[in-house]
Amino acid sequence: MHFRLPDPEDELIPELxxxxxxxxxxxxxxxxxxxxxxxxxxxxRAVRDREKRHGDGRGTGxxxxxxxxxISKSQAYSMIELANSADTLLxxxxxxxxxxxxxxxxxxxxxxxxxxxxxxxVSDAAHxxxxxxxxxxxQLSDDWTAMTSDLLPTEVKQKAADHTIPAKYLAxxxxxxxxxxxxxxxxxxxxxxxxxxxxxxxQATSEAxxxxxxxxxxxxxxxxxxxxxxxxxxxxEALRLGCLSSAADLVNHAAQLEQTVTKLYLxxxxxxxxxxxxxxxxxxxTPHLRxxxxxxxxxxxxxxxxxxxxxxxxxxxxxxxxxxxAAMP
Numbered sequence: 001m002h003f004r005l006p007d008p009e010d011e012l013i014p015e016l017x018x019x020x021x022x023x024x025x026x027x028x029x030x031x032x033x034x035x036x037x038x039x040x041x042x043x044x045r046a047v048r049d050r051e052k053r054h055g056d057g058r059g060t061g062x063x064x065x066x067x068x069x070x071i072s073k074s075q076a077y078s079m080i081e082l083a084n085s086a087d088t089l090l091x092x093x094x095x096x097x098x099x100x101x102x103x104x105x106x107x108x109x110x111x112x113x114x115x116x117x118x119x120x121x122v123s124d125a126a127h128x129x130x131x132x133x134x135x136x137x138x139q140l141s142d143d144w145t146a147m148t149s150d151l152l153p154t155e156v157k158q159k160a161a162d163h164t165i166p167a168k169y170l171a172x173x174x175x176x177x178x179x180x181x182x183x184x185x186x187x188x189x190x191x192x193x194x195x196x197x198x199x200x201x202x203q204a205t206s207e208a209x210x211x212x213x214x215x216x217x218x219x220x221x222x223x224x225x226x227x228x229x230x231x232x233x234x235x236x237e238a239l240r241l242g243c244l245s246s247a248a249d250l251v252n253h254a255a256q257l258e259q260t261v262t263k264l265y266l267x268x269x270x271x272x273x274x275x276x277x278x279x280x281x282x283x284x285x286t287p288h289l290r291x292x293x294x295x296x297x298x299x300x301x302x303x304x305x306x307x308x309x310x311x312x313x314x315x316x317x318x319x320x321x322x323x324x325x326a327a328m329p
Contacts, residue, residue: 005022005025006018027131033105034082034101034103034104034105034108035100035101037079037082038079038082038083038086038100039083040079040083041079041080041081041082041083041086044066044071044076044080044083045080045083045084048062048076048080051065081109082105082108082109084112085108085109085111085112085113086108088112089111089112089123092116092119094120094122094123095123095126095127096127099123099126099127102125102126102129102130102131102132103126103132104132104133106134107122107133107134107137108132110134110137110138110141111123111132111137114140114141115141115144117144117148118140118141121140121144122137122140139167139168141171142167142168142170142171143160143167145170145174146160146167146171146174147160147161149174151173151174151177151178152170152173152174152189152192153189153190153192153193153196154193155192155193155196156170156193156196159196165197165198165201166198169198169201169202169205170201172205173188173204173205173208176208176209176212177189177208179208179212179216180208180211180212180215181215184208188204188208206245207239207244211235211244211248213248213249213252214235214247214248214251214252215231215235217248217251217252217254217255218231220255220258220259221251221254221255221258222258223254224251234247235247264318265320268300268320271296271299271300272300275293275296275300278293279293302320302321303317303318303320304316304317304318304319305317
């Protein structure tokens with residue numbers, strides 16, 4: 001490729017003309033890069049699939065192929081995703097090969113992941129010669145979601161149709177509501193139908209998000225497996241008090257803490273086993289190894305002791321008890 005870029009030092013070129021010439025050159029590079037990466041993705045996919053059939057089962061040959069060409073694994077799979085998107089749109093009859101030049105890379109992938117109806121609308125725009133960016137694809141996808149989702153009440157759809165309510169507020173709500181049980185979907189839909197405005201949509205989206213976090217985290221907290229606890233009633237009380245976000249954060253942090261404690265215990269057991277093995281393998285002839293073990297002893301004993309990072313002179317001490325020790329009076 002060869003471009004005649006405007007001279008940035010030329011004061012005679014109006015700013016508008018300068019930006020237009022630079023943008024045109026950038027779009028050509030973007031199109032060229034898109035076509036190149038699509039074909040590179042197809043090549044990488046072929047190499048990967050060949051490795052799956054004839055390789056060692058661990059993908060070593062494919063990884064070595066990438067290493068020889070200084071391509072990271074994430075870059076490779078990004079290009080493979082681009083190639084898959086191209087095949088989806090071209091084989092599905094949505095696009096003609098020459099229409100690909102109208103897309104940015106992100107818009108291309110976003111289109112392939114959209115509903116068929118959105119793919120058709122985007123493809124029609126590309127065929128007309130419109131420049132397709134990720135923003136346009138998301139806008140069309142949001143519009144489609146707003147007008148077709150059964151989770152939204154008719155009152156909201158009507159306001160979206162006459163542009164009283166921007167469609168961009170509807171798609172996030174639908175995405176959050178899709179995760180919820182039907183009973184919660186109905187309550188949120190009724191609340192939105194009663195007051196169909198932007199503020200209500202924002203509040204409903206936030207509520208649906210916290211509802212999902214609460215319900216999802218609660219199933220992963222062993223401490224909540226208590227017959228005396230009714231999670232739904234606790235949720236209703238949190239909603240009534242307007243503290244759903246705090247309740248959701250509480251349960252979510254409890255789930256994280258339980259996972260952290262489990263990981264801590266397993267790591268501590270492993271550290272103990274390694275320390276014991278190294279102690280048995282070393283001796284008086286290895287004073288530095290023994291010094292290493294001595295320095296790590298505060299972490300491998302029954303009481304774990306470590307300084308609190310950024311806490312000055314504060315120290316954390318945790319006592320590790322086995323089931324037998326915990327049961328002793």
